Amino acid sequence: MTRGSRALVVLLGATALLVVVAVVSLFAGSKDTGLTDVLPVLAGGGDEYVQAVVDSRVARTALGALVGAALAASGVIVQGITRNPLGEPGLLGVTVGASAAVVTATAFFGFTGGGATVWVALPGAAVAVLAVVTLGRRSGSESVVPLVLAGAVLSAVLGAYIQAMVLARPDVFDSYRHWVVGSLAGADLQTLQAVAPAAIAGAVLALVLASSLDSLALGDELATSLGVRVPLVRGAGIAAATLLAAAATAAAGPVAFVGLAVPHVVRALVGTDHRWQLPVSFVLGAALLVAADVAGRVVARPGELMVGVVTAFVGAPFLLAAVRRGRVTT
Amino acid sequence: MTDTTAASHTAPGTTARGLVADDLEVGYGPTTVLDGLNLTLPAGAFTAIVGPNGCGKSTLVRTLARTLRPRRGAVLLDGRPLTAWRPKQLAQQLAFLPQDPVVPDGVTVRSLVARGRHPYHSPLRQWAPGDDEAVAHAMDVTGVTALADDPLAELSGGQRQRAWIAMTLAQDTPHVLLDEPTSFLDLAHQIDVLHVCRDMRDQGRTVVAVLHDLNQAARYADHLVVMHEGRVHAEGTPDAVLGGDAGARLVGDVFDLACEIATDPQSGTPMVVPLARA
Known part of the structure; x- marks a missing residue:
């Protein structure tokens, strides 16, 4: 079987998996709703309370799929551009x-979380990436090391700032503590509508860049001689990764692990070609996140575990499997 | 994206086909490596660029391949400066294999060779018709078809170099530039690569390679360019450049090496034999 047809099989399999977990997500939850409760609702009728529950699960499933897809693809791009196997959107x-x-919004402007979080988190993420890119840019440098170091520096500084604020005023940070782990609990269609444009723009940009990212992986010189405008492609790749990750983070908080693990699993399955890696990572990332969310809702009834807590547990076995097969590659 | 657009942009008075370096000055930071270099590479021939370490061979070939920008002067392809070409259009004309390309971890030979097709892709068409045929043909002529699904990292140095050359062949360009393609290979694999260069020329390509071994250059290339201190010291056929007493003098001047010139018993080309030191 050639690489292409194998990748197509993987893509179809991942899509089937996503469909299955999405359907399960509509039925499963901290409130036990059976087939006989949910089906009438999906048909446009049924009990009013169950209807509200199912509606919220539709929004939640859709948002979970978007977050997972966006984080996974963002990780693929970041690992590709930085040539760093530990790369992730962060x-x-x-x-x-x-x-x-x-x-900052919570501490100084009386912000209390909720639906408006999107409009605080999105610009925050964008400004931070701009700062990293500006600090990491060295004229004429072909290396991505300055970019990675600038990211590490900014993460350290802002991380210390966050710690200091949270320690100084623990009372006001209750909603933040939940947001920062990554959760889909408050998911609604407004959030989905708010982040979807950024996520879709990032996804389209990523797919358009796929062949160029393959060339860029061979080094700047070879990419240039293959007709790639290197600074343009690198900049556009960073923009795509930022749009995707910022949309996901704004919607659900900083969900860890998906952006790191899914790209490795995808490479183990379909190889190093970005033209396959990106579509497969969208579908597989979505499936992983929705599955993690379902698991979080089911294991801790009648409460629920936040999805950011569960992703690592659900994702780790897959990453380990990829490692043990010796197929973890950049 | 056709040749007609290229021709219509040809500047008046510069109708030369092929690659021409026009009064190049190239440097890094405060150092100037090439200073006023002029060179016309013969079309359809295998040209070897030779010279001592630090003479600017690599700088020249990288400038010809547009991965370095000259401070002054220009490289012309078919009479048109490289900077005036659209990048992908140029990449359909001119392929370049750097000395030390990055190997993406886990990349297979087929995936690597397929990346040579990038110039034929566009944002909305990331697979082009003819990709599969070009990749298969490139792997065939370089003899790596049997290795197609092997990771590049697991191949021997010689096999790996063949795979890289296959990638530049998949690019399907009339001009191919190679920066030290035989370095770090054992002798058999060096000869192997030189034969691949000759085959590329026989298929009608212009091949330019930076080489270290003067005898190999004389034996396999049609045209020698001898570089010295950032300039072209001599150029011509191997016989004209290296033959006889003049050849021995040239090697003395350029490499600071006392030698006599013998004749290669196999090919009849000039062969540099360093004199024994007392």
Whole structure:
């Protein structure tokens, strides 16, 4: 079987998996709703309370799929551009930027979380990435090391700022503590509508860049001779990764691990070609996150575990499997 | 994206086909490496660029491949400065294999060779018709078809170099530039790569390679360019450049090496034999 047809099989399999977990997500939850309760609702009728529950689960499932897809693809791009197997969206400052913005709004402007979090976290993430890119840019340098270091510096500084604020005023940070772990509990269609444009723009940009990212992986010189405008592609790649990760983080908080683990699993399955890695990471990331969210709702009834807590537990076995097969590659 | 657009942009008075370096000055920071270099590479021939370490061979070939920007002067392809070409259009004309390309971890030979097709892709068409045929053909002529699904990192140095050359072949360009393609290979693999260069020329390509071994250059190349201190010291056929007493004098001047010139018993080309030291 050639690489392409194998990748197509993987893509179809991942899509089937996503469909299954999405359907389960509509039925499963901290309130036990059976097939006989949910089906009438989906058909447009049924009990009013169950209807509200199912509506919220539809929004939650859709948002979970978007967050997972966006984080996974963002991780693929960041690992590709930085040629760093430990790369993840946080490397560019997305996570700390969004968190610092939320903390600042909470501490100084009486912000209490909820639906408006999106409009605080998105610009925070964008500003942080701009700062990292500006600090990491060295004229004429072909290395991505300055970019990675700038990201690490900004993460350290903003991380310390966040810690200091939270320690100084623990009373006001209750909603932040929940947000910072990553949760889909408050998911609604407004949040989905708010972040979808950024996520879709990032996804389209990523797919358009796929072939160029393959060339960029061979080094700047070879990429240039293959007709790649290197600074343009690198900049656009960072923009795509930022849009994706910022949309996800704004919607659900900084969900860890998906952006790191899914790219490795995807590479183990379909190889190093970005033209396959990106579509497969969208679907697999979405499936992982929705599955983690379902697990979080089911294991701690009648409460629930936040999805950011569960992703690591659900994702770790897959990452370990990829490692043990010796197929973890950049 | 056709040749007609290229021709219509040809500047008046510069109708030369192929690659021409026009009064190049190239440097890094405060150092100037090439200073007023002029060179016309013969079309359809295998040209070897030789010279001592630090003479600017790599700088020249990288400037010809547009990965370095000259401070002054220009490189012209078919009479048109490289900077005036659209990057992908140029990449369909001119392929370059750097000395030390980055190997993406876990990349297979097929995936690597397929990346040579990038110039034929566009944002909305990331697979082009003809990709599969070009990749298969490039792997075939370089003899790496059997290795197609092997990770590059697990190949021997010689096999790896063949895979890289296959990638530049998949780019399907009339001009191919290679920066030290034989370095770090054992002798058999060096000869192997030189034969691949010759085959590329036989298929009608212009091949330019930076080489270290003067005898190999004389034996396999049609045209020698001898660089010295950032300038072209001599150029011409191997016989004209290295033959006889003049060749021995040239090696003395450029490499600071006393030698006599013998004749290669196999090819009849000039062969540099360093004199024994007392």
